[in-house]
Amino acid sequence: MKIRFLDVMESKNKFRVMCALFCGLVLLLAIPFAAHAQQYSGTITGTVTDPSGAAVAGANVTAANVGTNASYAATTSDLGSFTFAQLPIGTYEIHVKQGSFKEFIAKGVEVHTSTVTEINAKLDVGTASETVTVLAR
Numbered sequence: 001m002k003i004r005f006l007d008v009m010e011s012k013n014k015f016r017v018m019c020a021l022f023c024g025l026v027l028l029l030a031i032p033f034a035a036h037a038q039q040y041s042g043t044i045t046g047t048v049t050d051p052s053g054a055a056v057a058g059a060n061v062t063a064a065n066v067g068t069n070a071s072y073a074a075t076t077s078d079l080g081s082f083t084f085a086q087l088p089i090g091t092y093e094i095h096v097k098q099g100s101f102k103e104f105i106a107k108g109v110e111v112h113t114s115t116v117t118e119i120n121a122k123l124d125v126g127t128a129s130e131t132v133t134v135l136a137r
Contacts, residue, residue, distance in 0.1 A: 041086040042111040046119040048080045048096055048104075055080025056123055059098035063109075066091045087111050094119050102126035 044063055048056040059076040063084045074082045076098075089111050096104040101123035111117055 040089055040113055042089060042113060043116045044084040044087060044092065044094065044109065044111060044119060045116055046082060046094075046121060048076045048082065048098070048121045048123060050101070050123055051125060056098050056101070059096055059101075059121075059123070061121075062095040063087065064093045064095070066093060089113055094121070096121040096123065098123060100125065 046061075048059045048061070050056055055076075055078070057076055057078045057080060059080070059082075061074045061076060061082045061084075063072045063074075064070070065088065067090045068088070070088070072084050072087065074084060076082045092109040092111060094104075094106040094109055102125070104121040104123055106119050106121070109117060109119055
Protein backbone atom coordinates (compact mmCIF):
# COMPACT_ATOMS: atom_id res chain seq x y z
CA MET A 1 0.00 0.00 0.00
CA LYS A 2 1.45 3.28 -1.10
CA ILE A 3 0.63 6.48 0.65
CA ARG A 4 0.99 9.51 -1.49
CA PHE A 5 1.30 12.93 0.07
CA LEU A 6 0.08 15.78 -2.06
CA ASP A 7 2.44 18.58 -2.51
CA VAL A 8 0.96 21.75 -0.99
CA MET A 9 2.11 23.90 -3.92
CA GLU A 10 0.53 21.53 -6.42
CA SER A 11 -2.89 21.72 -4.72
CA LYS A 12 -2.69 25.54 -4.51
CA ASN A 13 -2.00 25.73 -8.25
CA LYS A 14 -4.94 23.47 -9.02
CA PHE A 15 -7.15 25.65 -6.84
CA ARG A 16 -6.01 28.80 -8.66
CA VAL A 17 -6.65 27.22 -12.04
CA MET A 18 -10.14 26.12 -11.00
CA CYS A 19 -10.92 29.63 -9.65
CA ALA A 20 -9.72 31.23 -12.87
CA LEU A 21 -11.85 28.88 -14.98
CA PHE A 22 -14.90 29.54 -12.82
CA CYS A 23 -14.45 33.34 -13.01
CA GLY A 24 -13.97 33.12 -16.77
CA LEU A 25 -17.15 31.10 -17.14
CA VAL A 26 -19.16 33.58 -15.03
CA LEU A 27 -17.79 36.48 -17.10
CA LEU A 28 -18.60 34.71 -20.35
CA LEU A 29 -22.19 34.13 -19.23
CA ALA A 30 -22.63 37.77 -18.10
CA ILE A 31 -21.49 39.38 -21.39
CA PRO A 32 -24.73 38.73 -23.35
CA PHE A 33 -26.78 40.40 -20.61
CA ALA A 34 -24.54 43.47 -20.58
CA ALA A 35 -24.65 43.73 -24.39
CA HIS A 36 -28.43 43.43 -24.36
CA ALA A 37 -28.68 46.40 -21.98
CA GLN A 38 -27.33 48.79 -24.63
CA GLN A 39 -30.16 50.88 -25.99
CA TYR A 40 -29.99 52.38 -29.46
CA SER A 41 -33.42 53.94 -29.61
CA GLY A 42 -35.22 57.20 -28.97
CA THR A 43 -38.73 58.62 -28.69
CA ILE A 44 -40.91 60.89 -30.79
CA THR A 45 -43.73 62.62 -28.98
CA GLY A 46 -46.05 65.52 -29.69
CA THR A 47 -49.47 67.12 -29.63
CA VAL A 48 -51.92 67.61 -32.49
CA THR A 49 -54.05 70.78 -32.44
CA ASP A 50 -56.52 72.55 -34.72
CA PRO A 51 -56.20 76.20 -35.88
CA SER A 52 -57.76 77.46 -32.62
CA GLY A 53 -55.24 75.50 -30.51
CA ALA A 54 -57.73 72.87 -29.33
CA ALA A 55 -56.52 69.28 -29.07
CA VAL A 56 -57.42 66.93 -31.92
CA ALA A 57 -58.37 63.51 -30.54
CA GLY A 58 -58.31 60.37 -32.67
CA ALA A 59 -55.92 61.65 -35.33
CA ASN A 60 -53.88 58.99 -37.13
CA VAL A 61 -50.14 59.56 -36.72
CA THR A 62 -47.53 57.59 -38.67
CA ALA A 63 -43.76 57.63 -38.19
CA ALA A 64 -41.86 56.20 -41.17
CA ASN A 65 -38.12 55.51 -40.95
CA VAL A 66 -36.63 56.97 -44.14
CA GLY A 67 -33.64 54.59 -44.13
CA THR A 68 -35.44 51.30 -43.49
CA ASN A 69 -39.02 52.07 -44.63
CA ALA A 70 -40.25 50.71 -41.28
CA SER A 71 -43.54 52.34 -40.32
CA TYR A 72 -45.10 52.85 -36.88
CA ALA A 73 -48.68 53.97 -36.21
CA ALA A 74 -50.38 55.71 -33.29
CA THR A 75 -53.64 57.49 -32.56
CA THR A 76 -53.82 60.72 -30.58
CA SER A 77 -55.36 60.66 -27.11
CA ASP A 78 -58.24 62.83 -25.89
CA LEU A 79 -55.60 65.48 -25.15
CA GLY A 80 -54.27 65.27 -28.72
CA SER A 81 -50.98 63.71 -27.65
CA PHE A 82 -49.07 60.83 -29.23
CA THR A 83 -45.86 58.96 -28.42
CA PHE A 84 -43.64 56.60 -30.37
CA ALA A 85 -41.37 55.02 -27.75
CA GLN A 86 -38.20 53.01 -28.42
CA LEU A 87 -37.87 53.88 -32.10
CA PRO A 88 -34.62 52.79 -33.75
CA ILE A 89 -32.30 55.74 -34.31
CA GLY A 90 -32.53 57.38 -37.73
CA THR A 91 -34.43 59.93 -39.79
CA TYR A 92 -38.23 59.81 -39.81
CA GLU A 93 -41.15 61.32 -41.70
CA ILE A 94 -44.22 62.03 -39.55
CA HIS A 95 -47.72 62.05 -41.11
CA VAL A 96 -50.82 63.25 -39.25
CA LYS A 97 -54.31 62.74 -40.74
CA GLN A 98 -57.73 63.53 -39.32
CA GLY A 99 -61.09 63.96 -41.03
CA SER A 100 -61.65 67.41 -42.56
CA PHE A 101 -58.11 68.69 -41.90
CA LYS A 102 -55.20 68.95 -44.30
CA GLU A 103 -52.61 66.23 -43.85
CA PHE A 104 -49.59 67.37 -41.80
CA ILE A 105 -46.15 66.03 -42.82
CA ALA A 106 -42.89 66.64 -40.94
CA LYS A 107 -39.79 65.55 -42.90
CA GLY A 108 -36.26 65.04 -41.62
CA VAL A 109 -37.19 64.29 -38.01
CA GLU A 110 -34.05 62.95 -36.32
CA VAL A 111 -34.21 60.31 -33.59
CA HIS A 112 -31.05 60.02 -31.50
CA THR A 113 -30.04 57.51 -28.82
CA SER A 114 -31.94 57.92 -25.53
CA THR A 115 -33.51 61.26 -26.49
CA VAL A 116 -37.06 62.56 -26.90
CA THR A 117 -37.87 64.48 -30.08
CA GLU A 118 -40.99 66.65 -29.91
CA ILE A 119 -43.10 67.26 -33.02
CA ASN A 120 -46.25 69.34 -32.52
CA ALA A 121 -48.68 69.35 -35.45
CA LYS A 122 -51.11 72.19 -36.08
CA LEU A 123 -53.72 70.95 -38.52
CA ASP A 124 -55.28 73.41 -40.95
CA VAL A 125 -58.88 73.15 -42.12
CA GLY A 126 -59.12 71.75 -45.63
CA THR A 127 -59.68 68.52 -47.49
CA ALA A 128 -57.83 65.34 -46.64
CA SER A 129 -56.13 65.46 -50.06
CA GLU A 130 -54.33 68.73 -49.17
CA THR A 131 -51.07 68.56 -47.22
CA VAL A 132 -48.96 70.87 -45.08
CA THR A 133 -45.28 69.87 -45.12
CA VAL A 134 -42.80 70.99 -42.46
CA LEU A 135 -39.06 70.37 -42.70
CA ALA A 136 -37.54 69.57 -39.29
CA ARG A 137 -34.13 71.00 -38.44
